[in-house]
Amino acid sequence: MKHPLHVNSEIGTLRTVLLHRPGKEVENLTPKFLKRLLFDDIPYLPVIQKEHDYFAAALQNRGVEVVYLDKLMTETLQTPDLKEQFAEQMIGESKENVNGSSELLKEYLLSFSTKDMIHKIMEGVLKRDIDEEKKVHLYEFMSDHYPFYLDPMPNLYFTRDPAAVIGNGISINKMCEGARRRESIFMDYIMKHHPRFARHDIPVWFHRDYEFPMEGGDQLMLSHDTVAIGVSARTSAKAIERLAKQLFQRQENIKKVIAVDIPKTRAFMHLDTVFTMIDYDKFTIHPAIQGPDGEMNIFVLERGDDPERLKITERRNLAQTLKDVLGLEEILLLPCGGGDPIIAAREQWNDGSNTLSIAPGVVVTYDRNYVSNQLLRENGVEVIEIQSSELSRGRGGPRCMSMPLMRENLAR
Structure with missing residues (x-):
């Protein structure tokens, strides 16, 4: 070929x-x-x-x-193992915001279709996106009030x-x-x-x-x-x-x-x-x-x-x-x-x-x-x-x- x-x-x-x-990543910009x-x-x-x-x-x-x-990435992540590996790497390289919630974040991202997961990673994951009852053990009361687990990628x-x-x-x-x-x-x-x-x-x-x-x-x-x-x-x-x-x-x-x-x-x-x-x-x-x-x-x-x-x-x-x-x-x-x-x-x-x-x-x-x-x-x-x-x-x-x-x- x-x-x-x-x-x-x-x-x-x-x-x-x-x-x-x-995409929506630019709408997650705030002053x-x-x-x-x-x-x-x-x-x-x-x-x-x-x-x-x-x-x-x-x-x-x-x-x-x-x-x-986004289309190339959707076509790339064709197996569950590769999709999970990609999610883990994105979370791992965003560790400064994750605050001990890696497993919860991974579960959240993998709940989406491959296409939607890629878009979610691009637009960023807000702390409010995760159900409150799932965050009880994450000590969110000690957080710095930064709104994102994963930053948006507007660039x-x-x-x-x-x-x-x-x-x-x-x-x-x-x-x-x-x-x-x-x-x-x-x-x-x-x-x-x-x-x-x-x-x-x-x-x-x-x-x-x-x-x-x-x-x-x-x-x-x-x-x-x-x-x-x-x-x-x-x-x-x-x-x-x-x-x-x-x-x-x-x-x-x-x-x-x-x-x-x-x-x-x-x-x-x-x-x-x-x-x-x-x-x-x-x-x-x-x-x-x-x-x-x-x-x-x-x-x-x-x-x-x-x-x-x-x-x-x-x-x-x-x-x-x-x-x-x-x-x-x-x-x-x-x-x-x-x-x-x-x-x-x-x-x-x-x-x-x-x-x-x-x-x-x-x-x-x-x-x-x-x-x-x-x-x-x-x-x-x-x-x-x-x-x-x-x-x-x-x-x-x-x-x-x-x-x-x-x-x-x-x-x-």
Whole structure:
């Protein structure tokens, strides 16, 4: 059968993508716990779902197969033993809220159908969901009044971050923030047990058990032989080194890993919030990540003579580094907001630089970033705008909301 994973560029024609339609998990956000759950505001569920459906339809209208996380998970947990194992792991990794109620929680979750159990885990389990008479022995009178046994997972619609396809393998990521750490469990189970993937010997280049974090928003496939990874607020240099060693030791195609240091702020959460590839020689960029004359801290990692040692070259200029690794004479860096300091800051906050390429020179963007979108059009890029009043409240754009599983090889 055809291999189910293949991504060797950022811009190859997109064939299959993983999405998650926002569900009741966003309705379990409250002002008191927004910071804990990594949100700045509370989306309105009917509208965010409508906007997400529009996004999915825009992809499907271009011939992209859209697969959904909850459906894949339902198809994955086909045996009672696997369903129980999954429930136990989710409870185990939520132990700070469970307060000695693991068995009761497991009984509660397993009382649902597989599909409903998955949705319940995603939306979170409130303490009030459990019958009071069953909680008598749990010493709830000593609780801290936190309302959840299992936290909701409102960031799930950003499917880019928990895992990323690199070549014909996958990086199953160690998420940085506790609120998101359980998200990569879904991809771990899907890769191991879903019939679409389990029958293939899919290499895992990086695993979620590693002690240092990495997230998919920082992982960009620049070409068939070069990966760029942001050293960001969510991805550590140690994790990049680990991934590079695994790639160099276990496959032959990828020759370089480019580590790009970006400011460690919430606005610049991942590399793809400030930099994306949109054509063979065109990129979006937020000017604020560059110093004078385009200077940045960039490190080119390559195979060393010893498999456990990397050859590391330090670079300073992003444009020149991109030209060198991609073999290009010239490239075009298109500044978010046209480079205007006020417009750029506003549109970058609303993910004006977070474009999803679905083919060379064809991108999906948020409609609200109209200055950036017009600049793209003026430079020959086809822009497919999607509605974004509620989707943007989660601080992620079209690239953040999509995990490509299959892309076509580039023609050149």
